[in-house]
Amino acid sequence: EVELVESGGGLVQPGGSLRLSCAASGFTFNEFYMTWVRQAPGKGLEWVANVKEDGSEQYYAVSVRGRFTITRDNAKNSLYLQMNSLRVEDTALYYCQGYNSGQDYWGQGTLVTVSS
Amino acid sequence: QSVLTQPPSVSAAPGQKVTISCSGSSSNIGKYNVFWYQHLPGTAPKLLIYETDKRPSGIPDRFSGSKSGTSGTLDITGVQTGDEAEYYCGTWDIRLSVWLFGGGTKLTVL
Numbered sequence: 161e162v163e164l165v166e167s168g169g170g171l172v173q174p175g176g177s178l179r180l181s182c183a184a185s186g187f188t189f190n191e192f193y194m195t196w197v198r199q200a201p202g203k204g205l206e207w208v209a210n211v212k213e214d215g216s217e218q219y220y221a222v223s224v225r226g227r228f229t230i231t232r233d234n235a236k237n238s239l240y241l242q243m244n245s246l247r248v249e250d251t252a253l254y255y256c257q258g259y260n261s262g263q264d265y266w267g268q269g270t271l272v273t274v275s276s
Numbered sequence: 277q278s279v280l281t282q283p284p285s286v287s288a289a290p291g292q293k294v295t296i297s298c299s300g301s302s303s304n305i306g307k308y309n310v311f312w313y314q315h316l317p318g319t320a321p322k323l324l325i326y327e328t329d330k331r332p333s334g335i336p337d338r339f340s341g342s343k344s345g346t347s348g349t350l351d352i353t354g355v356q357t358g359d360e361a362e363y364y365c366g367t368w369d370i371r372l373s374v375w376l377f378g379g380g381t382k383l384t385v386l
Contacts, residue, residue: 197321204364204378205321205377206377207374207376219375220374222372255320264326266322268319268320
């Protein structure tokens with residue numbers, strides 16, 4: 161059974177940092193493009209960042225560029241998102257997504273709240 | 277305001293057909309495939325259509341996708357109450373080097 165399980169969310173003050181993790185199982189992780197997508201309260205889906213299958217390339221939304229870093233460890237079947245200089249507007253449910261040629265998997269999300 | 281423009285809402289009676297549009301530009305839809313996702317509250321988004329017109333296994337053929345120029349379209353025939361959800365289009369943008377989601381369309385089944 162395919163599973164993507166996010167963790168690491170929580171309450172953090174503006175300017176703080178968090179590291180999200182996504183543990184994958186049930187599929188060949190190193191064959192999947194991995195992505196972080198978020199949804200702020202009452203808003204639509206927002207793409208945050210993605211990383212190629214081998215980790216060689218990463219792309220970021222303009223809103224997080226320079227503050228967030230996406231990485232993956234294929235040996236551990238895990239995806240990460242290091243979030244620094246957090247802002248109130250980063251408050252959202254963060255989903256981990258994996259995609260390969262029509263196979264698309266999502267986790268249930270981890271909630272990040274940035275507030276003083 | 278999203279780069280990909282979707283109608284905020286559409287509605288249809290059970291059994292009818294509904295069309296959701298996604299308008300972009302030459303740097304995104306005009307150049308790349310369109311993807312469609314269904315998102316029900318409290319659940320993870322689900323891929324409905326990939327590479328403009330392909331359905332993942334398990335997605336009924338009531339759902340279909342197409343593209344013309346810089347606009348993509350999701351058609352849902354024989355709408356059911358269980359189809360009530362938010363629908364998002366998505367694609368890559370070569371000019372911005374980002375993935376884009378549309379603003380989302382809320383489908384209401386009357």
